Amino acid sequence: MKNIYIIGVGLIGGSLAKDIKKLDPEVIIHGISRKQTTLDKALSLNLIDKKATLEDIVNADLVIVAIPVDTTVKMLPMLLDKIPETGLIVDAGSTKKDICKVVENHPKRRNFLASHPIAGTEYSGPEAAISGLFEGKTNIICEVEKTAFKLQEKALKLFESLGMRIRYMNPEAHDKHIAYVSHLSHISSFMLGKTVIEKEKNERDIFDMAGSGFASTVRLAKSSPEMWTPIFKQNKVNVIETLDEYINNLRQFKQFMEQDDFEAIYNEMKDTNYIKQILEGIA
Template identity: 50%
Template sequence: MFNNVTIVGVGLISGSFAIALKDKGFAKHIIGVSRTRESEQKALELGLIDEALPLNEAIKKSDFIYVAIPVDATIPVVKDILDQINETQIVADAGSTKQALCNAIQNHPMRHRFVATHPMWGTEYSGPEAATRQAFTGRSCVICEKQLSDIDAVQKIEHIYTTLGMHLVYMQPDAHDVHAAYVSHISHITSFALANTVLEKEKEEDAIFDLAGGGFESTVRLAKSNPAMWAPIFMQNRENVLDVLNEHIVQLRKFKACLEKENYDYLKELMENANKIKRILH
């Protein structure tokens, strides 16, 4: 479908996306753009990209430009790309927040060549080495403000994601950010907080290593995530994250009060209510 595709950022999401584009025959040649020479070299060695170029040179050569970098950097970079593209090129992003970006480019004359997307997949690892095959299969991908993008651009992006095995969901940017706070962002904050709690109270690293079973490991796994990526997400989605965080604190206080007052009937009730999540997450 595309002769030349540029991925801006050569990490987990973009690297996995590049592998998938090649595997499915969507891209003949992939250009990588990165802030560091080290990342570019690693991506070349791993075969994620075919060449590394500065952004301006990569844009000139590309049919499709895919931006997967921290969300605070995404806004100026997408604006820069839109300033340079023509009417046949397509731009898409993979950011975990959507409203700030969509607001920032809403009046740009080339907004119609941009498709705002969020493939709902990730791991706690980062960098080119973290890229994997089959990363997106069975996951959801949110597309925002579809009506503001050209039909041909949207259709091509939709075709890519569905061919990768993704389920498409359509939302406005503000709704996306609310729901992402509830099902993604709070999970990361909770994981970071739990890791800090254990590190604060348990001073014996051997005990953490030896006794941390599957439950702790799966709950705290996200605490390994890259702060350079997650701090900007929390900042951009601050109001929604604060809202869900306040509710989470309320729920924690309920468990605390049950134990303080030895109210084990209500403790059991709280857990039984939580079990209802099984209906949704099979």
């Protein structure tokens, strides 16, 4: 793959660009963005070799789409119209059902691979791009059987070269599971930040008392609303289900507090400590 076009040269797109260039210095990475300032910054940071437009992807060997999921849904059919028969489009969206649905009957469906590299930070933009972001991370691939074998083979080889573990899942299962392990985490962080900000209006010293526990829990509240609002919208049904379960657990905890049932609270926390074993098994 000589000509790679990255649409959205931010944290994910920019980090992919850095690692791909490190793997193969001869590859030419073209950046596409609706903002010229983003492309200027990406050039100055050596994330891309050239600026490009959507019209240029007729020359692409690989197109990586790393933009908000609502824009991906709108743009993907048009991108498939333009991609050459030998080219492949890969997305990095955090939802998969709507993205897969919009191209299910496209004549060039075989030129698209639905993926979700589960990696990132709370930062955004070209400045957020870092080397090695995907090392040891899971990349979920959906509907791999709908992608031409030779094209999927090239993409999977690239992902593995970047250090990713590959997992296969259907779009519906992906969206359901990711609502628990990612989307709910972000909502919790945003709402904790909101609660503390509102309280801080009356108690100015609250942030002076905030330790590393608060900082780590609220870290995701620094994430981009432009990216996360469309994710919540596309995965609305699953997100509401996870919120119902989460709110029920919070209500139960509150009830234990009101009843001075600290033995129950202890048992709740002790039982939940099992998550350490689960996470150690993943690491």
